[in-house]
Amino acid sequence: MRRATLGTTTAAAVAALLTLAGCSGDDDTGRGAAPSTSTVTADSRVIQPGRPGETADVVEPGEDLEIVEGGHSETDVRFVEQMIPHHRQAVTMAELAADRAQDERVLLVADRVMAAQGPEIAVLENWLTERDLPVPAESADHDHGLPGMITPLQLEQLGNTSGAEFDELFLTYMSQHHAGAIDMAAAELNSGSNTLVLELAGDVSVEQGIEIDRMREILDSL
Known part of the structure; x- marks a missing residue:
């Protein structure tokens, strides 16, 4: 068989x-x-x-x-429940770019973040719900104890800037944010077991790594 x-x-x-x-x-x-x-x-x-x-x-x-x-491990659950607030904060940061960014390339980065991570949040939330596991509350959005997440003060600082200052700060913070997500994905890929969660972790590792390189190129040219 x-x-x-x-x-x-x-x-x-x-x-x-x-x-x-x-x-x-x-x-x-x-x-x-x-x-x-x-x-x-x-x-x-x-x-x-x-x-x-x-x-x-x-x-x-x-x-x-x-x-x-089916089947999943504690590692899978932990990755999913931590990636939800992590993605939420990335989307919040990206939403600030619409009326603050000066460089068109920064706007494109923000649009890509929202287009990719917004739908992934729904997938992650559904994964938990289907297994009768609690979805992290919205109040957990700024849990800066997770790798790469910025503090509430840093988020406020980002929201209070515009133009070239916003562009530089956004790219710096989002690069840090992406690097933290890659670290979280590495832990899942090392010891996770659920096929869908491993797939999502692989996507995070590859796609956000590419975006970090793109953001660094933009930063170098500002």
């Missing part, structure tokens, strides 16, 4: 997923959940990619296929 896992992952997370296959990542805090399995008979040919250097596994019609679904 062959085994498959439902869901897809980004290229950035594939290597981590393969390395972590079979690991729960749970640290015994009671919020993890084992995956469920079911067996189906393939009605068409199914090709399962192999590990690096290995050939793909082909399941022919009529063969049994074991489907592994």
Whole structure:
């Protein structure tokens, strides 16, 4: 009988997923959940990619296929519940740019942050809700104890600037913010287990790394 896992992952997370296959990542805090399995008979040919250097596994019609679904660890839960306020603050910072930024490139960075992280917040909140886990309250938005998050005073300072001063401060703070998110994603990729959460962590690591490089280039040219 062959085994498959439902869901897809980004290229950035594939290597981590393969390395972590079979690991729960749970640290015994009671919020993890084992995956469920079911067996189906393939009605068409199914090709399962192999590990690096290995050939793909082909399941022919009529063969049994074991489907592994769900399951998550404490590491997954912690990443999701911390990334929600982290993303919320990034969106709050980005929203300030509309009537304060001077450089068009800064406006484009802010637009990308809102376009990417706004929808991700909904995905993260739904992930918790589907597992009957509490969604962080809006009051947690400025928990600057999380990696990279700015303090309420720094956010107020950002909101009180405009023009070239805003551009420089925004790029500096957002680069710091992104770097913190990458650190959080690395912890998830190292010991998480849920496919969707690993995929999101891979997206954060790759996309925000690219944005940090872009913001540094803009800063150097201001």
